[in-house]
Amino acid sequence: MFDSLSDRLESVFKKLRGHGRLDESNIQDGLREVRLALLEADVNFKVVKDFVEKVKARALGQDVLGSLTPGQQVIKIVHEELIELLGGENCALNLSGKPPYVIMMSGLQGSGKTTSAAKLALFLRRQKYAPYLVPADVYRPAAIDQLTKLGAELGVPVYPSTVDMNPVDICVDAMRDAELKGCSVILIDTAGRLHIDELLMQELVGIKEKCRPQEILFVADAMTGQDAVTVAEKFNEVLDITGVVLTKMDGDARGGAALSIKSITGKPLKFVGMGERLSELEVFHPDRIASRILGMGDVLTLIEKAQSTIDSKEAEALEKKFRKAEFDLEDFRTQMRRIKKLGSLEGIMKLIPGMGQIRKQLQDVQMPEKELGKVEAMISSMTMAERHEPKIINPSRKQRIAKGSGVTVTEVNQLLKNFEQMQKMMKKMAGGKMPSMPQGGRMPGMPGMGAMPGGMPGMPGALPSGGGGRTAAEAAKLKEKRKKAKKQRRKK
Incomplete structure (x- = not known):
């Protein structure tokens, strides 16, 4: 909704950052652009006038003009005044007293x-x-x-x-x-x-x-x-x-x-x-x-969305499967459906700080919504046994899956190949080894989708850590301890 306003303000702030020092002249020029951007966004003209006056009064203060990063100081002021313009703080429903x-x-x-x-x-x-x-x-x-x-x-x-x-x-x-x-x-x-x-x-x-x-x-x-x-x-x-x-x-x-x-x-x-x-x-x-x-960006909203769509018990069970490298195509389809509940991938990217700008730079590159839809269709065309054990999928089964999902046998082969690579990667990670990313930075199992920083919400990350997981070094130490304990038991 605010895309055009965001683009206009970003261009204004880019100019302000370009100035080594700010004076009344270039601040006035910048605020003129801000005023035009708000008016084009259909903001009430009285509101725009008051907003610009408040920003101007603060921006011309000594704390900004004497700052080493005056451009960033002005952005900070605009951010604070925007919050105030939008209401200052969240106002919850008044549900006090005796119900109903x-x-x-x-x-x-x-x-x-x-x-x-x-x-x-x-x-x-x-x-x-x-x-x-x-x-x-x-x-x-x-x-x-x-x-x-x-x-x-x-x-x-x-x-x-x-x-x-x-x-x-x-x-x-x-x-x-x-x-x-x-x-x-x-x-x-x-x-x-x-x-x-x-x-x-x-x-x-x-x-x-x-x-x-x-x-x-x-x-x-x-x-x-x-x-x-x-x-x-x-x-x-x-x-x-x-x-x-x-x-x-x-x-x-x-x-x-x-x-x-x-x-x-x-x-x-x-x-x-x-x-x-x-x-x-x-x-x-x-x-x-x-x-x-x-x-x-808006990381808190993204976290809240993820928490509302991901069941903690299911996530724990999935993590155990991931650690044991037992993550199958049925689990993969479940996670893809959870991602869909969070909204479009483009919408998710806008909530991640910095990703909105990357998306703008990619302009002509289409988000892989259709690719994910194809993957889901292929997995849905498989029997439960095939999803749990993809190795049983022979040429005749591949033809059936391709017909059922409206894709080619080549695309079915590509999915199975990518998923096999992902399983190998999981086994290495479960063994404490850090796998190298395949050429092109493409995440196995997700055709047409580049590696996402930090993994996708609801999907297992590149390597479990911090939240109850172990780093590769910790896993290696644990493996060594187990070997020593095994040798001692044999001696006894």
């Missing part, structure tokens, strides 16, 4: 309220809460059915609303029902309109007065840019919203809404929707987003 807690979702039609309610239900369930979904939109066709289906998909109870019911009555009855069912959080999906009108606002005020929600979240489509900020301001005037959820942040919107909304409404951004899947809702962290905008 009530969260009211508001916004215009088509902003993504219904899906966001379901996503939030999944998020809260992972936080050990018991969510309860309430479809209070009786005007939009199939709105009730949509939330009912999403609730069934998640295994979350849904109030049985009907289109002939009054929305305020639905919410009051749902609160009683949720309490009887022992649910701790009630999520109300309210109605929207194509534009703000008096009837809509009266209905929302009625729900607020009767249900007294702890949170009133305004859901906005990030693709609408400054319109989202304007509408948020109007909803805030009537309802006094407590926070904002921005949807479609994975699209090609320029990011102006995210950068403007806190300054204009005074209300924090609490969540962002990063995709269509119900698991793709992220807590909004201003410091992490600021780091992404400035191309510094």
